[in-house]
Each structure stands twice: as C-alpha cells, then as structure tokens.
Amino acid sequence: MAKTQPYTLAAVCPAGRDRAGRPAHTHWTFQQLDRESDAVARHVLERGGITRGVRTVLMVKPSLEFFALTFALFKTGAIPVLIDPGMGIKNIGQCLAEAEPEAFIGIPLANLARRLLGWGKATLRTVLPVAPPCKDWYARGNKPWLVTDEPYPIAPTRADEVAAILFTSGSTGVPKGAVYTHSIFDAQVAVLRDLYGLGPGEIDLCTFPLFALFAPALGMTAIIPEMDFTRPAQVSPGMIFQTIQDFGVTNMFGSPALIRRVGDHGARHGIKLPTIRRVISAGAPVPAEVLGTFATMLEPGASLTTPYGATESLPVCSIDSHEILNETRDLTDRGAGVCVGRPVGDVEVKIIRISDEPITSWSADLSLPDGAIGEIVVRGPVVTREYVNRPESTTLAKIAIPGQGGDVYHRMGDVGYRDDQGRIWFCGRKAHRVVTLEETLFTIPCEAIFNTHPAVFRTALVGVGPRGAMKPVLCVERQRAATAAGKTKERPLSKEALRRELLELGARHPQTKGITTILFHKAFPVDIRHNAKIFREKLAVWAAGRLR
Template structure:
C-alpha cells in the first residue's frame, strides 16, 4: 500500500479539518486535509511535467512546513523517493551523499538553492524546482496551481522506497537509511498506539516523522514558529503565542525544545494547562527533565520515548510510572530507565561485542549471546518498524546481523533489563570506559550527576587513562564540586571539571558530542 492512501482516508472523513498549521510570510496559515490532498495532486502533475518518473530519487531541502508535506505526498503518490541530508554538515557531506544516490531533481526553498553556488554535486542535478518564489534556472512549484491534479496513486509494495536519510558520516562514509512504504505504514501503526494519536486532536510537534503519523491519523500538526534547526536555542515567545491561539493538547519534541519553553514559563511564572501529553525523545530524557516538564505542563502526562533513526519507538515510560526506588537507583548509578519496550518490537540484550560483526547466527548461537535480567550488554532490536539495512549495504556489517534469516539491528547502546522487563540504558557502547578499575558507563554517572541541583548537564569520558567528568552549571550557579564528588564516590572519578557549555549534537541540541568533548 502507498502511504498516501492513508491520507486519502482522512480526506474523505474530515476534508475541512486542519491538517497542518504553520507560519507563512509572518502570518498563521491553515492547510486542511482536502487542501493538502489537492495541492499534492497538482504537485504530482508538475513533477510528471518535469519528466520525473516512478523510481526517481528527489533531493528535498525544505524546513518543516505545509510545503514540505505537500511535496512529500506528491513524490510518494508517484512512487518516487524523497532524499534528505543535513546541509549544515558541509559541502563534502553533500558531495558524498549525492554520489551515493544521485538525485534526479532538487526540490528546495530559495535559500537552499543558493547552496548550488558552492556545491558542484547540486549543480549537476538535472532538474531544479523552487518551492517558494521564482529563482533563476528553477521551475517554480507555484506553476502546479495551474495544472490539473494527478489523481491516481501508484500502487506500492512494502519494499518500495519512500525516504532516504543520511547519517553525519563523522566517523566514515555517510550511511543511507532507506525507509520503505511498508516501514512507514508499520511505524505509523506503532506510533498511533504509543503516543495516543486521536483524530481531531492538535499536536505541537517538532519531529518530522511524527507529522507523517499525524497526517495518517487525522491529527492536526501545529508546527512551531521557531528555527527548528537549533531546538535548544529557539525563541519561546512566538511558540507560546501559538499555544494560546490554538490550544494543542499534545506536544512531541526533543528535550532541548521543551526546556526552552520551560525557561520562558519559569521566567514569567506561568504554566501551560490544557495539555494531556508531553512526549519527548530523540535524545536522552533524564529524571530532572521529567520533573521540570511536569511543573510547566501541570495535568499533562509526561512521557519519555526511546528510539533511534533505525527504530522509532523502541520503549517509553511515563513520569508517573517511575517510583521512589527507580529515582534512587538512577541516583546511585543504575543508569537511565526507559520503560518497557513497545509490544510491536523485539528487544534483547546481548554480550557486549560492539565493533565485532556478528553476521548470520542460528537460534542456538543467538540464545548463547542473550543475557538475563540484571546483566549489562548491547541492546539489539528487531521488528516491522526496524530498518532492515542501509543503501547498498554500507554499514550493515557494523549494525546488522541475522538470526535464522530475521534481521536484527544493533542500536549501539549499552543497557540491561530489570526483573520487571523494563529497559535501562547505560550509554553508548563506544563511550564505555574500560580500565584497571573495571567498567564505567556514561549514563550511570551522568544520570546521577544531574541529581545535583546546580548541575544542568554532565558528560563522562575516558581521557589518557583518566575518568573525567564535565559538568555544566544550571542558571549560572557554579556546581558544588565537593557535593558532586561525594555523590559519585562510587565512580572513582579522577577529575571533575566545570564547563560553561558541554558540546551537543547539532540536530537535537541534547545529545553529548563525545568526540568534540574529548578534544577539549
């Protein structure tokens, strides 16, 4: 089934209900399900007029907006593949990605088209389409308004590619993650249950894949009036005005985005009522996050969602499901509680062997690797919404293995199950410290350090045989280093240093960038 067919169901059932609410030209804009369907069908006519056909790959550069999802639906209905990459990673990354999968067209905003001035790979793309105003040597998307809608939807099987995204390639060649129509349909089914998607609800969301799930479920997506390229530095005031205007009942965002909302609300001594759920993920969600979010969103159930590019979601847990014993365990270095895995995924913890390819295993061989509750190892997953492999197999040896033909994905995370079947994370497998004193896990230390009130963020690294902890002050108050050391005596730290800002990932502004930290 083509994923666009699910959108058409929503068009039939609620044509005049807003599908996407965003800002355009400084004004609020509402696009209904019927308008989204009509615009995407006309966009499909434009793509056909440009000579694009089923199977073509189209590079898309466009922020979260109605235009983005109109273009996506136009591509999907014709059986084309939308390709995304992060231009902020530099020209070399763009060149590499375009060589791995040469696009047949570029569909982009005017600002993104300027990248052609520095990128030979982008200039080589044969068709250039501009999603907003006209630009030299570009076909304007606005031309689609004069065309008759292309109503047919190309039938797709489960393996037909729909989306291609790339890893950063910071440790080698970029890996291309291919999501098929079948993968997206299964992911929607899982998300619909996990995050309680209810037709007619309004969701404030910063996560692109959640907008696709919303569209398929009849949920209105309110796209924040903010620069979502840096969620940890957004201006909260415009977003708060949107909340007042449209009264969303759910929010789905990275912890960095929600923290910016909390910063503003705490400064003005206000809270946000009317929300039923706050879903946060895309980066580690620590107990202090959950407590803080619960204060800003009183009455809302705050839920931490654990997942990855290759498998979203894996597990989730509500703040209300954490008890005093759980919080005490996290403070004592037991790691980060992520909850029970969703029913639609298989999760196992195997003997730690990150960096060693596993290849093909039989049932007995896999069982021998699997660890029992309480033992820490490598987290692996399998299921319908787990990525089966990367484009051209690049990266499969590192992150995939098979058990009697079934594909399993290696998340790269260390963790363990408790006796209640809940998954606890201990940090990235590549960041685990192994020295003469034994093993020390990043999340064990970082989660405990964040319990000190003056610590906003913490990061553990091994450096020249020393266990080094960096702490970032909260609210300009210098952390009490004696308190930090005393609370972490069990970790046998060699050094505790204060940093004004711990380096974070560019995408979510919430994951520690351990490589940059090691160079400090």
C-alpha cells in the same frame, strides 16, 4: 483523511505578522492538501521526470510546500532523501554522494550551496527550485488547490519497496542513510496511533519537521510554530505558549532541550496548559527534573512520555513521566542508568554481549541474562535492514536471522540492560564506554551521579588514551545562574570547591570512585537536530589536550 474529514485543517504554518503585529498564519484543509499534492505530483514532479523509484533530495523549510511536496513524492512513488541541514556542509556533501540522488528540490539557499559545493553532481539530472509561494511551479498558471483534475493515481508500490532515505544525526560519526520501506512507515503510523492514542481531532504542535509528517497521516492538524528548527534550545517560550493557546494544541513533540527551555520559563511564570493532553520528548535522555518541571504546567490527566529509538528503528520503547518521577528517577540518580520503558508493539528487544566486531548470524547464546549490561539489539516491523551504499556499516549494525527471509536484529549502538519487570535501562552509547585497566565505565550511570549536584548543569564522561588503558575524565558544564526577578542571585561555587564536592560525591559510589580527574567546559558541543546529544568524541579530544 481527505475523504473522511475534508474540511478539517491539515496543516497550519506561520505567515509573518499582520498590521497590528499579531501572528498571521496560512493553512490547508485535508482536501486542499490532497488536491495540492495531486497537482504537484502531476504538474511538477511528473513533468520533471520525478516518478517511481527516483531518489529525490528534499531541502525545503517547514511550510505548506514541505507537506505538499513530501506527500506528492510518495504519490508518485519517488524516494525522498531527507537530510538535516544542521549536520554540517561537509557531512551533507558526503551523504548526498552516498545517496546518489537523481533529483533535487530545494529552496534558493540550498540550490546555491548545491551549485557551489557540487552536491550530487555525479548523479543529479533534475533540479526544481522552490521559492515560496512557488508561483513559478505551475506552467498552467492555476492555483493548485483550485485544480479540478481527476485524483492523481497513486503509484502501486510494494510493502518491501524503498520509500525514503532518512539520514541519522551523526552523533557518533558521519551520518548514515537508513533505508525505509513502505511497510516500515505503515508500521510506524500504526504503532504511534495505538501507543499514544493519536488520531483525528488532535491538534499537534510540530517542533521537529520530520515528525510533522506523521500528524496529517494520523488525521491530526499539524501546527508549525514560528521558530528556528535547527536551534530548539533557543526557541522562544512565549511563541510556543502563544501557539498552543491560539490553536488549542492537544499534542506536542519536542526535543529535551526545547522541553527544558519551555518548561523552565513556564514554571517561573506560573503558566498552565489546560488543552495539552500529551507531550512526547525524544532524541536523547530527558532528565527527570526537566520532566517534573514541565509537568507542573499540565493537567493531572495529561501524559508526558519519552519514547526510545533511533532513525534506524523508531519507536522501540516508551515510558511515562509518572513512572519516571515516582519509581525510576531515584535509581537513575544512584547510577542505575535511565529507564526507557518496555518494548512497544511487535518490537523485540534483546541484550547481547558487547562487541565492536561484526556479528554475521544470530544465535541464542549471544543473549545476556536480566540485569547484565550489554548491547541493545532490536527486531520488528519498524526496524530498517540496511544503510544506503554503506555495506560496512550495514554489516556492523545488522545481525542476520537464519531462516527468516532477510529479517535482522539491529544493533542500536547503545548499551543497557533489562530489569526483572521487563523494562529496558539505557546506559549510554557503546562507542562512549570508558575501558580502563581495571573496569569498564558506562557514561549515563556515572554522569547521573554527578548531575545530582545543584551546581552542575550536565556532565560528560570521556576516556583519554587507548581503549583498555583509558583514563576516565569527567567534563563538567556548570549550572548557569537563573533567578526570578527580585530574588538575590546566589554566589556560585568556585571551580576548586565544586571539584572537591564532586570528587567526594563520586567516591561514595562504586562505579564512580575511580573517576578522579575533573575538567570544566564552558558549553558542551551538542547535535544540531535535538541540541541534546553530547559530542563526547570532541570532548575527549579537548580533554586530551588539556591533560598534556
């Protein structure tokens, strides 16, 4: 990209305010980013012993340095270890112990935590502090983008060589490090380019740091907004709108929580986003009403899509909001699950019998017919084959395919089914299914029925008691009243009245008629990364305590 469009902006980052209070920004062109990452690779990483195969923790906030460091690590052939700081102090310590990093690059706060908590103490041998604008990095005193060295010789890595370790969000347990190879990243770039038509000329608003790296790789300009990336549900809609308008953003990625917040604000104020061609939302199921609300701001030809996947395999499927709003949402509201679309690229999706035990070898008799709910398993060039130093987790999550040179099916940890049109329907996490004496209840289909009530913000179905004899409990987070200025605020339903109406609603559907216990929760615990995945395990413990 530096050769084909050297003077096009590659990355734009916030840099405070000018004297008039207007947002200020700093940026690099593709040529500058290429030279910067060359300089960092040669004068910072190599001098620090960070070369091919060295596992390197990178804990740097979204910034120009984040882009330069990441691409410099790839140029040297080092292995970035990317950990979301929102996963919690205890989880970070365990993840770093498993990743066995040899080098650590972090901002002062991350380095302070590393020293106090002993992160990576057993294996770290190189520590590079990062204090933007990183003046202390360059012993020669040169500004890196003015360095006139020869281009850095990119390490001759192989397709099957480890490229990075990306940790999962840990929504159903301790986060696991998915091992990415260079071929997986290459396949992801190709799929995203072909599936969504991404490429040079696009202006990408990056509200999730790891996805921001795909923008320059695809030739897009990455715009980093002024926001707290660990709390997307609390983003300032005004700042998002101003950034879109200031730069003529054409593409935007956002978690469901961010899309909800920005869409609600935009709908209330009649805001339009004429430059946006495409919005992509992932991380958790996106309610149809959230898609519908956000779509009111877009031009008729713009797309709003929701890819399905996981850290271990992304993307797997994709579906457009037009299909959701015009075809599948009514079925979702009646308990059919959430349609996540058709498999993308060369990804192969199978539905197999549900099991909590390892499956050592693939066989055709594992597959279920269309319409039957089972485990979702996937195979393809974007699928990771193992977790770092987690052999038990790898055994549980991967199914070896005989005679295919180590190829595997990855067990997504989700349940769902395939319809007669080849679409995949998501019915929840396998670990969250509620197995009673009479039946098995799946979270997403059951919750969707109750979520149609206007006084409900969201619900979570949990099981109390041992599996096989669980008591189904519906946890309910009520809708927060938010009315436009000048309108009368309606008096909310009492808990007793809402409980009665929800029980009546559930009794009308076969999959929810057995749910007779309802508890109200002030605010569900959710993941930090997307602020959308509900921690049902925590709610199950809370519900058990309430029912004693």
